[in-house]
Structure formats: structure tokens, C-alpha cells
Amino acid sequence: MDSEFLRTAVAASLIAAAGGALGSLALLRRMALVGDALSHVALPGVALGLLFNFNVFLGALAFLIFGVIIIWAVEHKTKLPVDTLVGVLFTLALAVGAILTPKENILDALFGDIAGISAFDFWLASLISLAIIILLLSFYKKFTLSLISPDLALSAGQKPHILEFLFLVIFALVTAVGIKFTGALLMGSIIIIPAATSRNVARSMNQYLTLSAVIGVLSAVFGVLITNLYGFSLGPAFVLFAGALFFISIFFRR
Amino acid sequence: MPILEVKNLNVRYGEQIILDNISFDLEKGDALAIIGPNGSGKTTLLRAILGAISFEGKITLVENARIGYVPQKIDLARDLPITVGEFLSLKDAGKSAARQTPAYSPKESLNLVNLSPMFLKKRLGELSAGELQRTLIAWAVIGRPSLLLFDEPTASVDVAGQETVYELLHRLQDKYGLTLILISHDLTIVYRYASKVLCLNKAQLCFGIPAEVLTPGELTKLYGGGRKFYHHMHSEN
Numbered sequence: 001m002d003s004e005f006l007r008t009a010v011a012a013s014l015i016a017a018a019g020g021a022l023g024s025l026a027l028l029r030r031m032a033l034v035g036d037a038l039s040h041v042a043l044p045g046v047a048l049g050l051l052f053n054f055n056v057f058l059g060a061l062a063f064l065i066f067g068v069i070i071i072w073a074v075e076h077k078t079k080l081p082v083d084t085l086v087g088v089l090f091t092l093a094l095a096v097g098a099i100l101t102p103k104e105n106i107l108d109a110l111f112g113d114i115a116g117i118s119a120f121d122f123w124l125a126s127l128i129s130l131a132i133i134i135l136l137l138s139f140y141k142k143f144t145l146s147l148i149s150p151d152l153a154l155s156a157g158q159k160p161h162i163l164e165f166l167f168l169v170i171f172a173l174v175t176a177v178g179i180k181f182t183g184a185l186l187m188g189s190i191i192i193i194p195a196a197t198s199r200n201v202a203r204s205m206n207q208y209l210t211l212s213a214v215i216g217v218l219s220a221v222f223g224v225l226i227t228n229l230y231g232f233s234l235g236p237a238f239v240l241f242a243g244a245l246f247f248i249s250i251f252f253r254r
Numbered sequence: 255m256p257i258l259e260v261k262n263l264n265v266r267y268g269e270q271i272i273l274d275n276i277s278f279d280l281e282k283g284d285a286l287a288i289i290g291p292n293g294s295g296k297t298t299l300l301r302a303i304l305g306a307i308s309f310e311g312k313i314t315l316v317e318n319a320r321i322g323y324v325p326q327k328i329d330l331a332r333d334l335p336i337t338v339g340e341f342l343s344l345k346d347a348g349k350s351a352a353r354q355t356p357a358y359s360p361k362e363s364l365n366l367v368n369l370s371p372m373f374l375k376k377r378l379g380e381l382s383a384g385e386l387q388r389t390l391i392a393w394a395v396i397g398r399p400s401l402l403l404f405d406e407p408t409a410s411v412d413v414a415g416q417e418t419v420y421e422l423l424h425r426l427q428d429k430y431g432l433t434l435i436l437i438s439h440d441l442t443i444v445y446r447y448a449s450k451v452l453c454l455n456k457a458q459l460c461f462g463i464p465a466e467v468l469t470p471g472e473l474t475k476l477y478g479g480g481r482k483f484y485h486h487m488h489s490e491n
Contacts, residue, residue: 028334145344148330152393154306155323155403156345202335203377 020216023195036188041067043097064172112183186235287448322399339374
């Protein structure tokens with residue numbers, strides 16, 4: 001086993017674990033689609049990174065944070081319908097990204113490019129994913145409460161709007177680190193599919209959170225293996241495996 | 255010294271007036287019933303006290319007041335994988351943990367609402383409407399609140415269960431000197447359990463002791479004419 005393979009497997013697993021844990025919280029609020037849409041907002045940033053030759057992580061993150069601020073502000077500071085705006089925003093971002101992305105990179109930007117991972121990318125993705133996992137674990141009660149009922153969170157002395165913003169920022173971080181691996185189109189699947197699978201079978205919050213992360217890691221390892229053997233993109237390989245697990249989990253619904 | 259003082263409270267959404275110049279105060283141990291037709295601003299008033307919405311005017315809580323809140327309904331997906339025990343321990347995450355008076359344990363708080371400890375392992379989605387309501391009450395009292403806000407206790411409970419929820423509140427109130435604000439549609443409940451009543455129809459139409467202020471004239475003013483009010487006197491036994 002060569003070290004590049006191992007490196008990719010470790011980074012992909014950490015990203016998937018962070019994504020799975022994040023997803024389990026996101027699905028508490030039926031935020032799945034906001035998350036999916038948000039990952040598309042990263043595309044123009046990825047495109048700019050490719051065009052001007054800087055790390056796509058930075059480009060993606062900048063656009064994602066911008067997207068988070070808009071979504072959050074629309075939800076809490078205006079009376080505009082969030083769903084509609086998110087829908088417009090993300091197709092707009094996708095269009096801008098598609099125009100900006102150099103033709104030869106478009107597939108990589110949309111579906112991920114595992115071959116392009118450098119040592120720096122490896123460390124960046126691994127450390128940020130690890131930090132996100134720690135952050136989510138230490139705040140998970142607060143996030144859970146303010147996501148399932150902002151009113152109850154408020155009566156417990158929390159500030160649900162702030163927590164929600166922090167949660168969206170973490171969302172943006174996960175997406176930005178993951179995008180290099182899965183691409184913009186499939187990033188949402190890292191967050192949604194393992195959590196949705198876990199939700200079918202979990203009997204408690206602890207199980208739900210843990211299982212989401214474990215399923216994410218399994219799918220990532222499988223994805224990296226397949227990619228290595230057959231030269232697929234990692235994103236689709238991940239989604240195929242995680243998707244299969246999801247359909248199996250339906251038969252084990254509690 | 256009043257535990258809660260509301261003075262010239264106004265709430266608007268844009269041009270629309272939701273609450274118009276509300277003023278009242280509550281002493282420790284009071285049970286205030288808020289009554290009024292649909293859309294009269296009852297829930298808005300609770301949410302203002304909770305600090306969930308912006309308002310004009312003054313809402314003063316006694317120092318170190320702890321608020322427990324039982325919402326009318328909680329919009330949970332039935333398949334949410336969270337157990338009652340986990341749900342009740344979420345409150346540790348709030349400020350209640352930092353206070354001097356220790357919060358109840360999840361088991362103790364279930365005991366207060368007459369649910370057995372076996373409920374700790376049940377998922378919220380498995381509970382009946384009545385059990386869920388008790389769980390929400392357990393959640394509200396777990397941090398030993400001094401003020402309990404209760405949005406329409408009867409909304410999801412059948413008639414047989416109804417009395418017990420009020421009796422439960424009454425018992426908690428007697429035992430812990432809790433101050434209670436509850437929204438109710440049921441005048442019988444108001445006469446029976448409330449020490450004060452606030453009639454709301456965007457503006458404050460009455461405030462005082464139920465037997466004194468709830469005259470047929472006031473009620474007609476509150477709910478409009480053409481409605482008959484039946485008030486069954488319950489003999490205390």
C-alpha cells in the first residue's frame with residue numbers, strides 16, 4: 001500500500017466522519033436541502049482557485065461564508081422566503097461557477113479530483129476535519145437543542161440564532177474541506193446520506209451521531225479503494241456505496 | 255416585590271399591532287390565566303416574556319428568575335432518534351447548570367410529572383400526546399424555575415387527561431411556590447386554578463381576580479356578542 005493511498009484514505013475518512021456528524025445534526029432541523037444547496041455555492045470559489053492558481057479550499061470557503069451570511073440574514077432579518085432564495089442563489093452560483101471553471105477542470109470541480117491532493121491539502125483537510133469533529137462533540141447538546149426547538153433553547157438561556165450561525169459556519173468549513181474530494185455536486189451527499197441512513201436505525205441520539213460518522217468513514221474507505229482500483233472519481237464511488245447502505249437501512253427501520 | 259412586572263408592552267409586526275399597551279404584575283405563587291380569542295396575542299405575550307421577540311416597553315423579572323417554558327406544540331419529526339433521557343439532559347447545556355441550585359436529574363424530573371424511569375429510554379416519537387406533554391413539563395421544571403410559562407396546556411390532551419395536567423401544575427405550584435402563567439381557552443379551568451386572569455384582545459381588556467373581573471359583560475366585550483358563556487361552579491371538596 002503506497003503512502004498516497006493511505007493519505008487519501010485517512011483524509012477522506014476524517015472528512016466523512018466530520019460530514020456524518022454534522023449531517024446528523026443538520027437533519028434534526030430538516031436542513032438537508034439548505035446544506036445541499038450550500039455546497040453548490042462553493043463552485044465559483046473553486047473555479048477562481050483553479051483559474052488563478054490558489055488553493056481551492058480558500059476560494060470555496062470565501063464563497064461559502066458569504067452564502068452562510070446571506071442565508072442566515074434572510075432567515076432572521078427579513079421576511080423573504082428562505083427556500084426560494086436558497087434555490088435561486090445556488091443555481092446562480094452553479095451557473096457562475098460553470099462559466100468560470102476552465103473546461104478541462106469542470107468534471108473535477110463538480111465530481112472531485114482525488115489525484116490532485118498534495119501533502120499540504122492532506123494536512124489541511126485532516127486537521128480541519130478533526131477540529132470540526134471536536135467542535136461538534138463539545139457543542140452537540142447546544143446544537144441539538146437549538147436545532148430541534150429554538151424556543152426551548154431560548155428558555156434554557158441559549159442564543160439559538162447565534163448557535164445556528166455557528167452551525168452554518170461549521171457547515172461551510174466541512175463543505176470547503178470536502179469539496180476537493182467529492183466535488184461541488186456530491187459534497188451534500190457526504191453530509192446527508194450517512195446521517196439519513198443512521199437515522200433509519202438509530203434508537204438514540206448517541207447512536208445516531210456515532211453511526212452517522214461510522215457510515216461516513218466506511219463509505220469513504222470503500223470509495224478510496226474503488227477509486228484506486230478502477231480509477232473512478234471518489235465522489236461518485238462514495239455516493240454509490242453510501243446510497244446502497246441507505247437502501248439497505250430502509251429494511252431495518254425501527 | 256413582584257416576580258414579574260410588565261409595563262406598557264407593545265409588539266408590532268410592521269404596521270400590524272399585535273399587543274397594545276399591556277401592563278400587569280405578578281407576585282410569587284400567583285397563577286395567571288391569559289384568555290382571549292384566537293389571534294389576540296396570547297402566545298406573543300408569552301414569547302415576549304421569554305425574550306424570543308422584540309418589543310417596546312418594559313418587562314422586568316425579579317433577579318435570578320428562572321423561566322421554564324412549555325410550548326403549545328413542539329414540531330418534532332416522529333422518527334427523531336432522541337430518547338426522553340437524552341432530551342432531558344440537553345438542558346444541562348443551558349445556563350441552568352451554572353446556577354447554585356442544582357437542577358433535577360432527568361429521573362427526578364420525570365418523577366415530578368408522574369412518569370416512571372422507564373421512559374428515559376423511550377424515544378420522543380414513541381410517546382403519546384399526553385406523555386409528550388408531561389415530558390415537556392419535566393423539561394420545563396428540570397432547572398427549578400421560579401416562573402413557568404405554559405402555552406395552552408390542554409391543546410393535545412384528551413378530557414380524561416386534562417384534569418391531571420392541571421392537577422399536576424397545581425401540585426407543582428403548591429409544593430415549590432412556583433409562579434405560573436398559562437394560556438387557556440377553558441373558562442372552567444380559569445375559575446378553578448387561576449388566582450389572576452388577564453383578558454387579551456391585542457389590548458388588555460381586564461386584569462384581576464377571575465371571580466371579580468370575569469363578568470358576562472367583560473366576556474362579551476372580549477369574545478364578541480352572540481356567544482353564551484356557561485360557567486359551571488365547582489364546589490370545593
